[in-house]
Amino acid sequence: MNKLKTIYICSNCGVTSPRWLGKCPSCEAWNSYVEEVVAKEEKSSKRSSWKELAASSTQILSTSLEEIQVSQADRIQTGDSELDRALGGGLVKGSVTLLAGQPGIGKSTLLLQMALTVNTGKVLYVSGEESEEQIKLRADRIQKQKSNCYLYSENRILNILAEAARLKPGLLIVDSVQTLASDDLESAPGTISQIRECCHQLIRFAKESETPVFLIGHINKEGDIAGPKLLEHMVDTVLQFEGDKLYAYRMLRTLKNRFGSTDEMSLYEMQSTGLRPITNPSELLLSQHEEKLSGSAIAATIEGQRPLLIETQALVGAAVYSTPQRVANGFDTRRMSMLLAVLEKRCGFFFGQQDVFLNLAGGIRINDPALDLAVVASLISSLEDNALHRQICFAGEIGLSGEIRSVSKIEQRVAEAARLGFKAICISKYNLKGWDPEKYKIKIVPLATVNELYEKVFAK
Ligand code: TYD
Numbered sequence: 001m002n003k004l005k006t007i008y009i010c011s012n013c014g015v016t017s018p019r020w021l022g023k024c025p026s027c028e029a030w031n032s033y034v035e036e037v038v039a040k041e042e043k044s045s046k047r048s049s050w051k052e053l054a055a056s057s058t059q060i061l062s063t064s065l066e067e068i069q070v071s072q073a074d075r076i077q078t079g080d081s082e083l084d085r086a087l088g089g090g091l092v093k094g095s096v097t098l099l100a101g102q103p104g105i106g107k108s109t110l111l112l113q114m115a116l117t118v119n120t121g122k123v124l125y126v127s128g129e130e131s132e133e134q135i136k137l138r139a140d141r142i143q144k145q146k147s148n149c150y151l152y153s154e155n156r157i158l159n160i161l162a163e164a165a166r167l168k169p170g171l172l173i174v175d176s177v178q179t180l181a182s183d184d185l186e187s188a189p190g191t192i193s194q195i196r197e198c199c200h201q202l203i204r205f206a207k208e209s210e211t212p213v214f215l216i217g218h219i220n221k222e223g224d225i226a227g228p229k230l231l232e233h234m235v236d237t238v239l240q241f242e243g244d245k246l247y248a249y250r251m252l253r254t255l256k257n258r259f260g261s262t263d264e265m266s267l268y269e270m271q272s273t274g275l276r277p278i279t280n281p282s283e284l285l286l287s288q289h290e291e292k293l294s295g296s297a298i299a300a301t302i303e304g305q306r307p308l309l310i311e312t313q314a315l316v317g318a319a320v321y322s323t324p325q326r327v328a329n330g331f332d333t334r335r336m337s338m339l340l341a342v343l344e345k346r347c348g349f350f351f352g353q354q355d356v357f358l359n360l361a362g363g364i365r366i367n368d369p370a371l372d373l374a375v376v377a378s379l380i381s382s383l384e385d386n387a388l389h390r391q392i393c394f395a396g397e398i399g400l401s402g403e404i405r406s407v408s409k410i411e412q413r414v415a416e417a418a419r420l421g422f423k424a425i426c427i428s429k430y431n432l433k434g435w436d437p438e439k440y441k442i443k444i445v446p447l448a449t450v451n452e453l454y455e456k457v458f459a460k
């Protein structure tokens, strides 16, 4: 029988050592050594060379691409259209999905909801964090009717896999990978080696039994999935659940998907009875007030595959301290500084002695360069205390010389703005090619530079 032995590996450069080291002598990284279990090879087994192996049998083991039959990768519907969309159309048999997010964001709630609605025989929900009664209380709160869900409070991987083999569930959910432990390792649950070993075993189980497996993973302070990148490499799909805890909105992003697109985003609202999918986000994210307020501009953004109209708000005021404050929520602070520099240098607006605060409605974070134009419009609007018309929206990227650049999927943005009843949309003049602006019941305002934005939109 093979004997188990532990070695230590530098997770940065891969050098091994029989002892744990604080600093890697090879790559000089600190605190990078992790424990690893290796099975000692039996000395007696004689290795044969590839020439001998090839001579012993002439049978070809590889298969030509044409001969491979693909069974229609039938998707299992989760009963939650937003989750299905994030997964690329539903769950795939034998796939392993990691749901990552900060503690308290709603990961357990989302997956318990799925466990109660998914359309696949029995579901085994394993929790190493909560007792069965606690999960039951949560399930009562969510109030979903149909249920074929089995709860198991356990963190030893051996027991979990044994239970899964006995129950033969159509879906296995493990909450969370950081609590899992394998008896073969000495290290505590949550360490890299434990996470890696337990995930390996779960992935093997998923592939062999064709059971889809969902893993919950916590995110550490730096924003990485605790038990780092290696976990993301191992699984098929990585979903990230994020949002500002002060707001009820939660975003589910697809970071990696072997069975679908990666730029999907789904929105949820946390209510007292669980998470409610938001199917029409734009209408919700636009503020309800009727009056014109300075410092507010609407951006026509695209998040994933879908257009999203969102309000940007800026507040510019005389700085109280000698160093003016620059604060942005939901928008990159460095990008905001760059836009302020462009406004100063190219357009003659002076923000030097002004505090600048910028906010995206709903505590939502969006990475779309097309936000630039709305951000600049809201900054100018607040600086000059000049309110924009409520029925106008913006989509354009700003370059360093103050030029307005074209953005992707312009037609979708224009269509969404028209659908929501906006009267005009400001876009880059280079964005007019390849589609018919006449098709939409909205005025298109083509702009070349930020100066032109000021002349056409602000100047009376
Ligand atoms: P939870 O799913 O436990 O978060 P995670 O597993 O990511 O740590 O959810 C945590 C928060 O959600 C908790 O603060 C309470 C809140 N919540 C609601 O507001 N409504 C609900 O119906 C439920 C179940 C939870």
Ligand code: MG
Residues within 6 Å of the ligand: 104, 107, 108, 109, 129, 175
């Ligand atoms: Mg939880």
